[in-house]
Amino acid sequence: MPARRPPRRPQRPAAAPHPAVGTELELEVTGVAHGGVMVARHEGRVVFVADAIPGERVRARVTEAKKSFWRADTLEVLEASPHRREHVWREASVTRDPEGRAGGAEFGHIELAHQRELKRQVAVDALTRMAHIEPADDFTVQALPGDDERDGTGWRTRVRLQASADGTVGPFAARSHTVIPVTSLPLATDAIAEIAPLATRFGDASSVDLVAPSKGRALSIVTTRDGSAPPAQPILETVGDREFALDALGFWQVHRAAAETLTAAVQRAIDADEFDPRAANLDLYGGVGLLAAAVGDRFGQATRITSVESYETATDYAARNLSDWVGARAITARVERFVEGLADDATAVERGRQRAATVVLDPPRSGAGKAVIDELVRTEPAQIVYVACDPVAFARDAALLGAAGYGIRSLEAFDLFPNTHHVELLARLTRD
Structure with a gap:
């Protein structure tokens, strides 16, 4: 007699999104939190707001709603801080839809001296x-x-570009795995910017690492979707x-x-x-x-x-x-x-x-x-x-x-x- 299969457990329906997700709020931003976000409150609840500055009033969209806190993205600055400036990276600007903003320069809209003050506050x-x-x-x-002379740009000697399914390369959007096409890498050193293949399509790549050692030429290293990469290349730093x-893909400041x-x-x-x-x-x-x-x-x-x-x-x-x-x-x-x-x-x-x-x-x-x-x-x-x-x-x-x-x-x-x-x-x- 064949063994009887155990009855199938009914599948749980996918959890519905919290009704607050997608809600647009006007928020008074009061402080800075660890992780590159600012602090506001809505009806007594803490809201962590991206792309804002303490002292601002912003219109923001809720992206995550937990029992103890919410997260939101700034959509529009209603009352700007005196420390706000044009973002150093056009593709990360608050004028773009949040889902299309390049990640990796989350303080780029803040004057450099005030960035350091906010970091001091977080540490203290x-x-x-x-x-x-x-x-x-x-x-x-x-x-x-x-x-200070370069306004906090031109310092990165290592940059990893991600590749999308169609071979487009760029950084991920903030807090996502969506690849954002960009036309520049303002935080990168000049040597990195010169070799950055921002307009190139990579058919089988998962990522492209750009490395500019202090001694020798800058390198571009492609890793394919199956995880293979060129043989390790030794480089020299002074x-x-x-x-x-060290290895070109090894850790260095x-x-x-x-x-x-x-x-x-x-x-x-x-x-x-x-x-x-x-x-x-x-x-x-x-x-x-x-x-x-x-x-x-x-x-x-x-x-x-x-x-x-x-x-x-x-x-x-x-x-x-x-x-x-x-x-x-x-x-x-x-x-x-x-x-x-x-x-x-x-x-x-x-x-x-x-x-x-x-x-x-x-x-x-x-x-x-x-x-x-x-x-x-x-x-x-x-x-x-x-x-x-x-x-x-x-x-x-x-x-x-x-x-x-x-x-x-x-x-x-x-x-x-x-x-x-x-x-x-x-x-x-x-x-x-």
Whole structure:
């Protein structure tokens, strides 16, 4: 007798969109939120509004409606902020339909100095609210060389263009996977702009990466829909007098001046009186060794430092890039695995070196997280230099470090991503 099939479960009907989605509202914009959106309220509910500025009154369309908050896109500016300007990227202008606005320059409609003030406010709010840390009154977001002169354009040395089904390339629209055709890339360096294939159709491409290293010619690398790409190409980046080799598609700071800026900031942040070149110094999430080299260049060839990175190709390059220091080594490992049990497994001599260590921490945008922080503080390093590309993630980690007795002794912020909402923080923390 054949087996009886179980009865089919009735399929649930697709959830209907919230009735508020698509509604147009007049909103008074009162503040800035993390993530490049502004804050308004409608009948007591928080509404996060894109393409607005605090102090403005706008007409906006609701795009998402949750129980605790809504999201909306600005359709028309009814009362403009004095800090509003023509968008630096015509294809991202508020005059276009929101679904057709290029993403990646969400602050481009705001005067550059006021962008930095809004980023400062986001960082201060995150640190105050989440880590109970009050930055100093003179805490500001610092400009990088040349950005004021170019109004925050011409800085990107890496650009990824997406390809649509018909082969058109361009950026995604904000908060979507719709490819937007564009005629220019104002945030890109001149070298990138010269090779950008904006009018070219790519029949089988999924993306086109444009890379302009500081040494050598700019490259265009096409990845096809099946995921295949040309063989990896090594490139050279220069920071001061030092060269760094890496894969053309490997991670490197995007702003043309970011690597040099962060190198100097890390060197400045480390307290020389607390630094021991023989200690178990660490560079976590080390990439190709940029920040480990910054430490080595400041404290000499005998500096002992271990760079830890999960991407094996980057670790191979880091070993080459750090070969000047006899005590430097590069390890391929996930950071959370590397630090797990580090304090327990150490000999008495090594525990002493851990306690004398300087740790450079440069995690991804999500932050280091509790598992890494908990294990790291068990080694009791003398000082931690934390490089953060997300103020909220940093504030979460700073709260964990604070609970373990590590307080912020210095804090700087850098505008590594002009005309976007992103901001870079760099802090030194030591035990209280």
